[in-house]
Amino acid sequence: MNNSSVRVAIVGASGYSGEELVNLLLTHPRVELTAATSRQYSGQTLAQIFPRFASRPKARVLKFSEPKVDELAQKAAVVFLALPHGVAAEFAVPLLEKGCRIIDLSADFRLRNAAVYKEFYAHEHPAPELLAEAVYGLPEVYRAQIKGAALVAAPGCYPTGILLPLIPLLRAGLVKPEGIIVNSLSGVSGAGRKAEADYLFCECHESARPYSVPKHRHLSEIEQELSLAAGVKVVIQFTPHLIPVNRGIVTTTCLQPAQPFPTAEATAKLGEQIAATYKQAYEQEPFVRLLEGKFLPDTKNVVGANFIEIAWRLDPRTGHLLVMSAEDNLVKGAGGQAVQALNIMCGFLETTGLT
Amino acid sequence: MNNSSVRVAIVGASGYSGEELVNLLLTHPRVELTAATSRQYSGQTLAQIFPRFASRPKARVLKFSEPKVDELAQKAAVVFLALPHGVAAEFAVPLLEKGCRIIDLSADFRLRNAAVYKEFYAHEHPAPELLAEAVYGLPEVYRAQIKGAALVAAPGCYPTGILLPLIPLLRAGLVKPEGIIVNSLSGVSGAGRKAEADYLFCECHESARPYSVPKHRHLSEIEQELSLAAGVKVVIQFTPHLIPVNRGIVTTTCLQPAQPFPTAEATAKLGEQIAATYKQAYEQEPFVRLLEGKFLPDTKNVVGANFIEIAWRLDPRTGHLLVMSAEDNLVKGAGGQAVQALNIMCGFLETTGLT
Amino acid sequence: MNNSSVRVAIVGASGYSGEELVNLLLTHPRVELTAATSRQYSGQTLAQIFPRFASRPKARVLKFSEPKVDELAQKAAVVFLALPHGVAAEFAVPLLEKGCRIIDLSADFRLRNAAVYKEFYAHEHPAPELLAEAVYGLPEVYRAQIKGAALVAAPGCYPTGILLPLIPLLRAGLVKPEGIIVNSLSGVSGAGRKAEADYLFCECHESARPYSVPKHRHLSEIEQELSLAAGVKVVIQFTPHLIPVNRGIVTTTCLQPAQPFPTAEATAKLGEQIAATYKQAYEQEPFVRLLEGKFLPDTKNVVGANFIEIAWRLDPRTGHLLVMSAEDNLVKGAGGQAVQALNIMCGFLETTGLT
């Protein structure tokens, strides 16, 4: 391990997001993974629990450990938290005090307002004093702030797939902040590795269903960030659906352009503005793929990768703009984006370990 | 109507819709299946091509035959057409002349306006003179007209899942006819049994994707029927998605109530109106299931059955009404609904052979 | 409900086998389903827990109840037990005493020898005194005994798919009782509706794996029945695999013919003997499908039906006979076969409610 590598720990490494972090950090050329905690698997090597990592030498020696703050602070400069909301804050507070930098994959530090947290997560915020300093870890939007942050809140899976296509349009004033209708389709890994009957194979295979209607928790961070982009309070309609794939989220959003486009000429002009806006926002972004021509997003093109695909269509019949995206909920929607934030925080090339 | 059975033929019996018709008609107690045509499989028994029917005696003797109008007219009083659009009309015209009643599962006779047909199907309508007499075969809406019809156009799979939840609301004036946003998720059988690379197992498994954006052909019949229900021209946003299940369509529709519901009292009142409207429309319908309490539609509850599940939610945050449905695209969305029409046409109990 | 119907109860109606029993018994024309027990769902209607049954009037009124022996004995002449092994016997003993007839889907009464039970199930047999009177509920083999039985032990899913193809060959002396190698592939419903991480969607989808190697519990009943058919003790190699389908078991068995077939003539002659043996055994059986020509078993042909498909091939290169079968593990491998036994016990036409 060279001198310029960073020592990193993962707390809660046995869920799906934690496992994806293990996957990415084991092969990251600038990272030394020094600890991975799991109460359930403590004392067993990573390779024993996740045979797919067995070919990596480190996975055959590094053992899952109990999550102890002192040990973690000694072993790691950066700690990833892949824990349930509410629990994450219990580790973030003391680890920050001991000088660790934190990348939290839970919802605990994504919201700026503790009252909104309570409304959506149904308990008092466990550390409201940290909300002001936490940075929302969406690199394409908050790259500068992430760089120096002590506490990064990695965005949720749905928010990533919704925010990246919408923020440039709202910032540019090309679409109205009202009447935004979002429908998403998510793979089952989004539910986490929970032994609940609802997520058994036979309950999900040959099944498709909406859920958490009409007030999914992710709305809180989605609306917070859309409001910041639009400069006014944004309230959206969001309907998530569960579909039988392991990984992947497809999102289709219906938007109202700020200006109507009643003629072919107006349609062409608006199309050019949208294309230019996206190009300016994302042409240099290594993990955003703007689809052209006939192509539409497809989860199979992004599974296992830190990319988001974005396509759009103007519909002259309805006067709407349709925006579609696809991402891997565990990579760009969780662990991959968190590693992207790590790269920014540590001054590494942003794509390190991610391609 | 006496207890005797009706002689029935299926033209185009080897596609997915045709196979489902075979499935239903082989066991229908009032039907004698006298012919099933397939150019590809002519001369082979139904059981040889579809082993799952092998346990039914009739399937071991009835052979697929070439589609010949004279023979069909001799053998059957009612003929189901499970053919591509454009081709169906070629059989419908002479068979009607010879006195057969027709239940057509293609798009050829669903539209009242030949110009709209040409716009959406990209060729001249093959028999515009029949459009005036054709009945749109949605039993819950056109039961009386189906009864005496010579030519029934069975609705498309998406239209069925969209129209049944929306028509009662539009008729009652509870929702605005503008701003209707529909998102549907369909299983792969909706694409038919076509040997195209796009529908290979490996191209669909672990894939989810929007397609036919923004102008799917089914929009033509959906908007026709919504307009009739609303009394004004309705234009909707409709985005279909392909998901890796064999059968099933889930549809989520976002509607704007005619009256806002800014208070809890207003919400409760509007909720009562919606519930009452659905109850009145569908309480007696044998194939519509209004879900109550926490339940949301799930394709796994309707696969293989002629039912549609419907649930709805008012969202006080957005002021919208969400309506969700689930159906089997090959049953209530195709073959089952066509048999339901047959039962009505022949004076059978409407559920005969369907439960 | 007509006079000649039988009152039936299901104990343990919320697992996958229990749910399939509910499915079959709700529509069985000679059955009055009077009780379905589930500790977990007690007080809720069948339709509330299993929305797919909501269209059946009975499912909307019949509530899951606590399993109480006295009540069950009052309400039902025949009781189906869909309970874990060990627990089933606790209900069977008192219900038999009270005069009920029992169809047990657990392993508790499948073995004739309590010591073998202990070897394979790792606890003392809970009611060894009943083993002598219990009948192994494989209708194609024990039809006569099932007719008058008070206690029928419905076979396991794997045993059904293995025994039906092998027993006629062993009885006819066409294959050796040694060296039998069986490989099976099972859908995930075979594991039951257990909220265990191993059976989560993401752990089974895109996964295929052997398990319970080399001594699966079902070996005990398979070898018992094969030994009875062969007249000598039979020990087999059996390797089950878990594959990502909801339902269905495919089994491939490699057998050594009693006589070699070194020439084309010998091969043809042996082939005729095998064909004749199967024809004699199963030609009249309503639920056994002997495939001919190029056809091989495929689970998709039997899913949802009480059929087993059987095909065979002689391999002149190796001198072996390959026998293959496919069945739905929850129907012919569990609930369907149990209902078949009910029909025999009650003197109904054997196919009643099963086609």
Next chain:
Amino acid sequence: MNNSSVRVAIVGASGYSGEELVNLLLTHPRVELTAATSRQYSGQTLAQIFPRFASRPKARVLKFSEPKVDELAQKAAVVFLALPHGVAAEFAVPLLEKGCRIIDLSADFRLRNAAVYKEFYAHEHPAPELLAEAVYGLPEVYRAQIKGAALVAAPGCYPTGILLPLIPLLRAGLVKPEGIIVNSLSGVSGAGRKAEADYLFCECHESARPYSVPKHRHLSEIEQELSLAAGVKVVIQFTPHLIPVNRGIVTTTCLQPAQPFPTAEATAKLGEQIAATYKQAYEQEPFVRLLEGKFLPDTKNVVGANFIEIAWRLDPRTGHLLVMSAEDNLVKGAGGQAVQALNIMCGFLETTGLT
């Protein structure tokens, strides 16, 4: 060998094996991919046809080209052929003459005997004069010969998963060369990207079925290599099954140990010999994972990776040895193994580009 890269071309780059080669060679640090041919997609970039490669700069500029021998010979020192059997030889012959080294993924050069080729592939061998110099590209067995080979025949997917577990046992004389029974389960990508109805999503999903019984083409190379390892002619029973996963093959093989193990002591001793034999054969192999303890192979642990998992169990009840393996049919079973051969041929570290 210096640090410079090797120029490489892929002929037939649009099938599943070709696509996997593109995937691996685009990111291989010592490879410059100079050509990828596809008659169907000629003129379009790799990224246009396979959006999942769009994030790799090379994929956005390299275009599929027509397969022309002269151009290929100019552009590449090593040419991968991912073509149907029979067609591959047409390219191999002239490319070899022009000085290219060839790694052929078809069956054309896997067999040493042209008569066996004709028996299994039903046509005359197109270039029998090359069979003597072709090297069977299984690195764990033929590493030394691959190093200097001009023509490497990459093994088939099933053969890889069968040969690697069996060859060490046969070489060590631990198992008998007779009575070997092999059952494999393969994902659908094994059938290639062919637009045939048998491989449509709806024909494979919820289906499991044996096929190519009893004489699959891969038997020819499997038996050739097992015979070489055993020193006597080996004939095996091999039954492949198609299961609904995209990628992955699980293989279960039943073997007869050369010596019986009637006692616990004998079992333990034989177990030690097997363990030692595998350890000696594979401990240093970077792509073979010997599973220990309770672990059994699972395709989900190897999908996307160039690994094969191997586990074994002695069964004292039957006297057999069971050997199980799992691999990704497109990686260790095709493209990955071919790249492993490339690394050997070019003197690169064998794991380059594969971990």
